[in-house]
Amino acid sequence: MAGTVNQSIMPLTAKVNENNHLEIGGLDTVELAEIYGTPLYVLDEEGIRTCCRQYKDAFSSYKNARILFASKAFMTKAMCCILKSEGIGLDVVSGGELYTALKSDFPMENIYFNGNNKSSEELELAIDSKIGRITVDNFLELALLDSVAKSKNVNIDILLRLTPGIECHTHEYIQTGHLDSKFGFDITQLDEAIELITQEYTNLNLKGLHAHIGSQIFETRIYHDLVGIILEQFAKIKDKFNITLEEMNLGGGLGVKYTDDDNPPSIYDIAKIILDSLNMNLEKYNLPAPKLIIEPGRSIICSSGVTLYTVGSSKQVPNGTKYVAVDGGMSDNPRPSMYQAKYNAVLANKVNDKITETVTIAGRFCESGDVLIKNIELPDIEPGDILCVFDTGAYNYSMSSNYNRVQKPAAILVHNGTSDVIIERESYENLVFLDRIPERLSC
Numbered sequence: 001m002a003g004t005v006n007q008s009i010m011p012l013t014a015k016v017n018e019n020n021h022l023e024i025g026g027l028d029t030v031e032l033a034e035i036y037g038t039p040l041y042v043l044d045e046e047g048i049r050t051c052c053r054q055y056k057d058a059f060s061s062y063k064n065a066r067i068l069f070a071s072k073a074f075m076t077k078a079m080c081c082i083l084k085s086e087g088i089g090l091d092v093v094s095g096g097e098l099y100t101a102l103k104s105d106f107p108m109e110n111i112y113f114n115g116n117n118k119s120s121e122e123l124e125l126a127i128d129s130k131i132g133r134i135t136v137d138n139f140l141e142l143a144l145l146d147s148v149a150k151s152k153n154v155n156i157d158i159l160l161r162l163t164p165g166i167e168c169h170t171h172e173y174i175q176t177g178h179l180d181s182k183f184g185f186d187i188t189q190l191d192e193a194i195e196l197i198t199q200e201y202t203n204l205n206l207k208g209l210h211a212h213i214g215s216q217i218f219e220t221r222i223y224h225d226l227v228g229i230i231l232e233q234f235a236k237i238k239d240k241f242n243i244t245l246e247e248m249n250l251g252g253g254l255g256v257k258y259t260d261d262d263n264p265p266s267i268y269d270i271a272k273i274i275l276d277s278l279n280m281n282l283e284k285y286n287l288p289a290p291k292l293i294i295e296p297g298r299s300i301i302c303s304s305g306v307t308l309y310t311v312g313s314s315k316q317v318p319n320g321t322k323y324v325a326v327d328g329g330m331s332d333n334p335r336p337s338m339y340q341a342k343y344n345a346v347l348a349n350k351v352n353d354k355i356t357e358t359v360t361i362a363g364r365f366c367e368s369g370d371v372l373i374k375n376i377e378l379p380d381i382e383p384g385d386i387l388c389v390f391d392t393g394a395y396n397y398s399m400s401s402n403y404n405r406v407q408k409p410a411a412i413l414v415h416n417g418t419s420d421v422i423i424e425r426e427s428y429e430n431l432v433f434l435d436r437i438p439e440r441l442s443c
């Protein structure tokens with residue numbers, strides 16, 4: 001493998017076997033499709049673990065670095081078990097993500113809680129679970145958290161999230177660090193927040209600052225700038241309030257390679273940029289080395305996940321596009337319709353067959369925009385073929401829906417020739433499980 005896990009389109013263990021079938025984790029994906037049905041999310045355990053190790057290794061020269069996985073990218077109990085065994089912590093943004101971690105016996109001290117509108121129930125659950133840190137996003141949350149903490153007579157370690165004012169070149173919907181963002185305190189509001197913490201919100205201990213600039217980022221320079229912006233604030237806070245902050249959380253954001261047009265930096269490139277800037281700015285501002293936290297999501301899981309679909313009907317528009325439909329689409333992968341995201345795929349049962357046609361892969365949902373891949377070159381494509389779409393590990397299952405009352409797919413974990421279900425396929429019964437018929441409708 002060239003580079004780090006986030007730089008390859010296929011899962012780490014992907015191979016073509018003697019039947020010209022795609023193999024992942026030592027298993028034939030065409031057989032997996034037969035056994036488990038399609039659509040099917042397949043996760044390559046070795047790829048996920050290797051990526052966790054690459055992150056840890058890349059930051060190992062800094063004695064106090066911690067990697068958290070942004071669980072919004074892919075959250076299940078099995079994922080929590082893998083992360084726990086690799087010594088990776090968690091960034092959660094909801095009671096549901098926290099609950100999943102609790103149900104997986106995840107070490108609570110290694111969990112950080114982000115989010116711009118946490119409810120008091122969520123904050124209580126976090127406090128009762130003895131979560132590691134709460135990253136406070138705004139003034140209302142400061143007041144709410146302090147009152148919950150006072151009512152429970154506990155002190156809570158917090159970070160403040162700030163909006164660093166950095167614009168990155170990614171899709172507008174997944175930029176978060178620019179000034180006009182719904183997330184975090186503006187830098188000009190930090191003093192007021194700290195005055196409140198020191199004078200009024202006395203059950204909150206300010207440990208550090210957090211910032212996240214966006215997602216699917218390819219520019220390394222902005223991480224250099226981000227470290228400088230945060231450490232400048234550390235220095236100002238030290239001067240003005242005599243508080244030496246101990247933690248700096250840089251969020252996530254490192255991009256992945258979905259298609260050959262994408263050229264993300266490696267995990268080692270990002271680590272070097274961050275650590276160089278950190279050392280330079282610590283010296284510049286004469287600060288002690290803080291704990292460094294990063295919380296990647298996509299770059300840990302994305303390329304280790306693929307989705308298998310069965311090919312069904314097709315339509316040749318006279319003198320136009322040939323649409324080939326698969327048995328999933330925007331409900332298991334909303335990213336193409338939401339962000340015009342591009343994907344790569346192969347026919348898992350004909351991987352190295354000669355390319356003969358250019359087709360557009362359509363989903364099965366009742367929306368014209370439900371197109372997974374436009375104009376992909378493939379071998380002769382027929383009903384029953386298995387299409388494997390790469391890089392669906394991040395933000396696919398976690399953003400899936402039941403649109404058109406279609407069941408969510410199963411997810412399996414493959415490793416060294418074994419496969420295990422980590423998320424069961426939904427049944428029709430699951431779909432109506434929460435429905436209630438008011439008595440007066442008596443149907």
Ligand code: LLP
Binds near residue numbers: 176
């Ligand atoms: N930390 C914070 C505070 C975040 O908001 C995010 C992502 C991350 C870490 C992880 O970022 P990553 O390393 O995965 O880029 N649904 C969109 C992505 C939204 C990302 C939201 N925040 C997509 O499918 O592209």
